[in-house]
Structures are given as C-alpha cells and as structure tokens.
Amino acid sequence: MVDTKQRHLxxxxxxxxxxxxxTRSGELRLQTCDDCGAVxxxxxxxxPECSNRNVSVFAASGRATLxxxxxxxxxxxxxxxxxxxxxxxxxxxxRLMTNIVGCDQTPEALTLDMPLEVTFEAQSDEITLxxxxxxx
Amino acid sequence: MARGSVAVVGAAETSKMGQITxxxxxxxxxxxxxxxxxxxGLTAADIDGIATAGKPPDALAxxxxxxxxxxxxxxxxxxxxxxxxxxxxxxxxxxxxxxxxIVHGESGRSRVEAEGFPEFIGGKLAGQFEVPYGASLPPxxxxxxxxxxxxxxxxxxxxxxxxxxxxxxxxxxxPRATFKDPITVDDVMNARMVAYPFTLLMCCLRTDGGGALxxxxxxxxxxxPHLPVYVLGTGESAEGPLVSQLEDFTSSKASRLSGKRAxxxxxxxxxxxxxxxxxxxxxxxxxxxxxxxxxCQPGEAAEFIRNRHTAPGGRLxxxxxGGGLSYMHSGMYGMYAMQESxxxxxxxxxxxxxxxxxxxxxxxxxxxxxxxxxxxxxxSAMQ
Numbered sequence: 001m002v003d004t005k006q007r008h009l010x011x012x013x014x015x016x017x018x019x020x021x022x023t024r025s026g027e028l029r030l031q032t033c034d035d036c037g038a039v040x041x042x043x044x045x046x047x048p049e050c051s052n053r054n055v056s057v058f059a060a061s062g063r064a065t066l067x068x069x070x071x072x073x074x075x076x077x078x079x080x081x082x083x084x085x086x087x088x089x090x091x092x093x094x095r096l097m098t099n100i101v102g103c104d105q106t107p108e109a110l111t112l113d114m115p116l117e118v119t120f121e122a123q124s125d126e127i128t129l130x131x132x133x134x135x136x
Numbered sequence: 137m138a139r140g141s142v143a144v145v146g147a148a149e150t151s152k153m154g155q156i157t158x159x160x161x162x163x164x165x166x167x168x169x170x171x172x173x174x175x176x177g178l179t180a181a182d183i184d185g186i187a188t189a190g191k192p193p194d195a196l197a198x199x200x201x202x203x204x205x206x207x208x209x210x211x212x213x214x215x216x217x218x219x220x221x222x223x224x225x226x227x228x229x230x231x232x233x234x235x236x237x238i239v240h241g242e243s244g245r246s247r248v249e250a251e252g253f254p255e256f257i258g259g260k261l262a263g264q265f266e267v268p269y270g271a272s273l274p275p276x277x278x279x280x281x282x283x284x285x286x287x288x289x290x291x292x293x294x295x296x297x298x299x300x301x302x303x304x305x306x307x308x309x310x311p312r313a314t315f316k317d318p319i320t321v322d323d324v325m326n327a328r329m330v331a332y333p334f335t336l337l338m339c340c341l342r343t344d345g346g347g348a349l350x351x352x353x354x355x356x357x358x359x360x361p362h363l364p365v366y367v368l369g370t371g372e373s374a375e376g377p378l379v380s381q382l383e384d385f386t387s388s389k390a391s392r393l394s395g396k397r398a399x400x401x402x403x404x405x406x407x408x409x410x411x412x413x414x415x416x417x418x419x420x421x422x423x424x425x426x427x428x429x430x431x432c433q434p435g436e437a438a439e440f441i442r443n444r445h446t447a448p449g450g451r452l453x454x455x456x457x458g459g460g461l462s463y464m465h466s467g468m469y470g471m472y473a474m475q476e477s478x479x480x481x482x483x484x485x486x487x488x489x490x491x492x493x494x495x496x497x498x499x500x501x502x503x504x505x506x507x508x509x510x511x512x513x514x515x516s517a518m519q
Contacts, residue, residue, distance in 0.1 A: 008272065010264035042265050042378070068284035068385050071332035076270035082332075085270045087280055087380045097266040097380040107332060112287050129268055 007078030009127045016043045018057050023128040027059040028118050030092055041094035062118035064088040064132055067095055071105050082106075088116055088132050102133030139403060140518045142225045143357035143364035146176025146350030147478040150241065153312050153464050156344040160249040165196055165241030168346035172237065176350045177361050183350070185233035187224060189216030189240065189468060190251045196239060206233035212374065214415055214468040215499025216240075217349075218508025221474070222370035224351050234352060241346030244466035248344075262377055271379060274417060275331045275339055278503040281385035282420040283333065288386050289435030293333035296438070297324035299419040300337045300461050302447045307458025309448065309487035314341050315462045324419075338419035340460035340469070347471040349478070365481045366518055368494070369402025369511040371395060377505045390507035391428035391500060398509035399430070404494060406431055411480045411495040412452055413473035416459040422446075425498050426454075429509070453489045456480065470499035474510060481514050493517040 012020045019042075022029035032039045033047035034054040046053045069086035072079075084100045101119065103109045115135035122128045148171030150156070150164055159167060165188060173179060180201040186193050187208035197204050206227045210219050217240055224236040243250040262271075271277045286292060301321055307313035319337060327335035357364035373393035375382055383389050399405075406429075414425035426437035431452065440446065446454035457463040457476040464472060477495035479485040493514045500507050 008263065008267045010268060011259040012264070013259050016261075016264055042261050042381075068281055070276055070279045070283070070334070072270055072276045073329055073331060074273065074275060076272055076276070079270045083270055085276045085280060085331075087385075095380050097269050097271055099269045112283060123268075 005078060007123060009123055012126075015045055019043045020127060022059070023120055023130050024122070024126075026120055028062050028130055029057050030060045030090070030094060031055050031057055039092045039094060041096055061091045063091040063135065064116045064118070066100065066110065066112055066114045066116060068112065069100065069110060071107070071110070084110055086110075086132070098130060098132050100133065101131045138229065139368055139401065140366040140513065141354050142228050142351050143354045143366045144349050144478055144512070145352050145357050145360040145362070145364055146172040146178065146348070147475055148172040148175045148348060149472070149475055150346040153345045154314055154343050155245055156243070157246045157248060159243070159344070161241055161243040161251065162191065162196070162199055162249065163241075164243060164344060164346040165191065165239045166199055168241050168348040169196075169200055169237055169239045172348035172350050175362065178235070178350065183235050183237045185224060185227055185236035187220035187236065187238045189220070190242065202237070204233070206236070212506040213501030214417065215470045215501035215506055215508040216468060217471040217474060218497065218499040218510050219372050219506075221349065221351065221367065221510050222372055222508065225367055225370060228351060228353055236351045237348060238351070239346070239348045240468060240471035242466035242468055243344050245342045245344050266378060266380060274503065275334060277379050278418055279331055279334050279420070280379050281382065281504065284385035285420065285424070286333075291435070291438055294321065294325055295442070296333070296338055296419040296423065297321040298438070298442045299416070299422050300324045302441060302444070303416065303455050303459045303461045305448055306456050306487055307462035310458050310463060311486060313458040313463045314343060315458070334418060340417045340465035341462070343464040343466050345464050345466045345472070347475045349474065363482050364515065365478050366513050366515070367510060368404065368513040368517065369398040369400070371397030371401070371509040372507065373397070374506040375504065377502050379503050382504055387434065388424050388428050388500065388504045388507060390504065391425060391498065394507035394509045395429040395498060398496070398511050402511040402513070404511065409452065409494050409496050410492040411456065411477065411489050412446075412454045413477055413495065413497040414454060415469055415473060415498060415500040416455055416461050417465065417469065417500070419461065421500055422454060425500070429496070429498055448487065456485060456487045456489060470501070470508065473497045473499060477510070477512050481512055
C-alpha cells in the first residue's frame with residue numbers, strides 16, 4: 001500500500017543529485033551551458049539547446065512570478081485540499097512546478113504574474129522541497 | 137505519403153460501452169477487434185499487422201490468433217491510436233504488411249485486470265519535479281495551463297462552459313452516450329469544483345470500452361462490405377510529459393505541428409472540412425485544438441463555440457458523438473474520436489452530418505505531451 005499521508009518524494013538520480021543537495025542547503029540550483037549560455041531546468045549533464053556537455057551549476061536568485069496554476073480539491077498524498085499546483089517562471093527564465101504557500105489557496109489570493117520567492121521545507125533527511133510564497 | 141493510399145475498411149467499438157464488469161481489459165480489446173473484423177468480413181488469419189497501446193501488441197496478437205509481420209506498441213496516451221494509423225500507413229505503403237488491425241480497449245472504470253495510470257513516483261523526472269506537488273492525476277496536470285490561456289485572451293472560466301453544454305447537445309442525439317440530459321452554463325459553473333477553474337462538468341467521464349480499426353491499401357478497399365474511408369493526411373509531434381516544461385501555456389506546440397503536417401499532406405484547406413473531432417479530456421482542450429489546428433485565431437475559439445458554429449446545425453460540427461465529456465472516456469479516448477469520424481463519413485453516425493466527406497480527428501496525448509492528427513475522406517473527397 002502507498003502511504004497516503006506522506007507526499008510522493010523525489011528519488012534523486014546521479015544527474016539530479018546536485019539539485020537536491022542544493023535545496024537541502026537552501027539553494028535553488030540551475031544549470032547553464034558554458035558554450036551557448038542557455039539556462040535550463042530540469043537538471044541534466046548536457047545542454048538541451050545545443051547538446052554540449054560542458055555545463056555549470058549555479059544558484060538561482062529564488063525570485064519568480066506565477067505563470068499558471070490550479071487549486072486542487074482532490075486529495076493527493078501528503079497534501080490536504082484545497083492546495084495550489086502551480087508553475088512559476090524563475091527570474092533566470094526556466095519554469096518549474098511547485099506549490100504556492102504562505103497565502104490563501106483561492107483565486108483571489110493567487111493572481112497570475114504575482115512576484116514570488118522560494119522557501120524550502122525539509123520533507124525527510126534527504127529531501128527538501130522548494131515551494132514559493134508571495135514576495136516581500 | 138501518397139494522399140489516400142490507405143483506407144479504413146473495418147471499424148467498430150466494443151459491443152457495450154460504459155460499465156463493463158464482465159470483461160477484462162484484454163477481452164475489451166478482443167471484443168473491439170472481433171467487431172472490427174466482422175465489420176470488414178475478415179478473420180485473424182487475414183491480419184498481418186497489429187498495433188495497440190497500453191498492453192503489448194504481441195500479447196494481443198497471441199490472444200486473437202494473429203501472426204504479425206509488423207507490430208506497433210506506441211504508447212503516448214490518448215492519441216496513441218492516431219499515431220498507429222500514421223505508422224500503419226507507412227508500413228502498408230512500404231510493404232511491411234498488408235492489413236493492419238489497430239486496437240484500443242480499456243477498463244477505465246471497472247479496472248478489470250487494467251494497466252495502471254503510469255506511476256510517476258520516484259526517480260523519473262516527473263516523479264522528482266512534478267508529482268511531489270500534487271500533479272499526479274489528469275485533473276491536476278492537464279488543467280494547469282488554462283488560467284494563463286484565459287488571462288492572455290481576456291477570458292474567464294465561464295468561457296469554457298459552452299464546450300460542455302454543446303457537446304451534451306450532441307450526446308443527446310447519440311443513444312450510446314453515457315450522459316444525454318441537457319445542461320446549461322449555470323449547471324456547468326455550479327457543479328462541484330474538482331480543480332479550480334475546472335468543475336466536474338468540465339471533466340471527462342471514466343468508462344470502460346474499446347474500439348478497433350482495420351486499414352489496408354486503397355486499391356483493395358472496394359472489396360470490403362462497407363464504403364471505404366481513405367486516409368488523406370496525417371501528422372504527429374510531441375513536446376513531452378513534463379507539464380511545467382511546455383513551451384507556451386496558451387497553445388500546444390505538438391498540436392500545431394501535427395495539424396499543419398496533416399493539412400499539408402491532405403492538400404486541403406479548413407473550409408474543406410465537413411466534420412471535426414478534437415480530443416476533449418477537459419473542456420479547454422477543444423478550445424486549444426480549434427486554435428492550434430487553425431480553425432480559429434488565438435483566443436477566438438470560445439466565442440466560436442458560444443456562437444454555436446460547432447453545435448448541431450452549425451457550420452463546423454465538432455465532437456458529434458458527445459465527446460469525452462458526455463459520450464465516453466475510458467482513459468485513452470483517441471480511438472473513439474476516429475470511430476466517430478469513420479461513422480460520419482460512412483453516413484452511419486447517430487447524429488449524422490449531411491454530406492460529410494472530409495473529417496479531421498485530432499488527438500492530444502498525455503497532458504498536451506503528444507499530438508496526432510488524421511484527416512479522413514470519402515471516395516468523393518478523393519476526386
């Protein structure tokens with residue numbers, strides 16, 4: 001049986017380990033191509049724009065804006081409805097899935113393009129998830 | 137690909153639709169396949185190519201007693217069967233096989249020996265970067281782009297409601313449809329909220345069922361019992377399964393590319409299309425589809441539907457079986473969209489469109505992950 005009280009947690013792979021090491025130490029890590037300069041997500045050891053393997057990891061600012069979302073009334077493991085399932089656009093360009101926390105889970109409180117900032121919450125010894133909250 | 141080189145000579149759905157507890161998923165596939173073989177006047181011995189999604193094609197071949205020289209197990213969600221048609225066309229043209237059976241069967245509701253919804257848990261990219269946030273089922277995945285779409289065009293969630301209302305009008309004309317009672321925009325807006333901005337009546341059904349198609353070379357097509365339906369053009373493309381990584385939440389890139397290719401191959405314009413099927417797992421998908429296929433300008437599909445152009449009596453009949461919203465939706469709905477295209481072009485649809493000669497069936501797979509487009513035509517469309 002799947003434990004429905006516990007969130008589904010990521011199982012890092014060798015290619016993504018730096019990201020999860022980063023969240024555990026309070027950094028949102030992205031990658032950039034040393035050749036073409038593309039900034040990309042999710043993690044992989046090559047550039048999806050130009051296929052170059054020379055890439056670097058760097059810490060993002062943690063600032064983002066709300067691109068789109070739904071407010072789920074369907075329970076999910078470890079998540080009590082209503083909860084937002086959101087996609088945010090990072091200041092550096094890439095988008096990622098997250099939950100918006102620290103505000104009401106309503107259409108009135110969740111306005112598109114609202115400024116957000118990352119906040120980290122440990123889920124286990126190994127995994128810390130990045131969430132986003134209203135900036136300021 | 138040569139326009140119209142391959143034809144559909146057999147087409148059928150499962151004998152029952154809705155709740156079918158007495159059949160395993162494998163038997164649902166077989167039921168649809170046997171019905172399609174009977175429709176074409178063929179037996180398993182006549183089939184040398186087989187395609188299916190969800191279960192391995194060799195398992196189905198063995199169950200049916202088919203010895204294939206060509207197999208396709210492409211599984212990319214609900215539009216898998218559109219891709220099978222496209223791949224079968226190529227296989228028949230190049231002589232890899234002569235007679236292809238494409239099968240869908242899914243115990244989506246009763247879950248009798250059913251394949252599960254793919255588990256994204258754990259180490260996969262979706263399992264690491266999307267599922268932990270609750271994006272684990274279609275109502276919280278497929279739906280995420282729509283607020284950006286609505287906002288960018290000055291629309292509101294209520295602009296999606298006429299999609300459900302008008303498809304229910306079509307369903308009322310279809311005896312096999314699961315839901316036939318009329319609904320209003322208010323009914324749609326006041327239904328239980330599943331995942332804002334989607335109410336229950338903006339979400340597809342969950343049913344059991346299946347369907348199958350038999351394709352062969354056009355020069356043999358007139359030897360079969362029913363009017364042949366020719367494949368005029370096909371397209372496929374993909375962005376991939378990570379919702380957060382879709383290029384643009386206001387439009388599906390996979391749909392745009394797939395549709396463009398199919399229209400180019402068919403050599404037709406939008407004005408030539410008599411009948412249209414667009415995969416409708418949720419009420420926003422036909423809006424995206426109308427725009428991505430080029431029937432409407434960006435942001436204009438909601439008004440197009442509200443103005444009843446896709447309704448019974450309208451100039452572009454859309455989802456005339458009632459669609460996934462009201463007819464049936466077993467999980468991978470694309471097969472039923474093509475079945476309705478075939479019925480319309482054979483002239484045997486419950487809600488028959490007068491003089492339907494060209495039908496477009498557009499499938500979206502996964503959560504806007506993949507798209508497949510098939511353009512079908514009658515003998516007179518071949519002229």
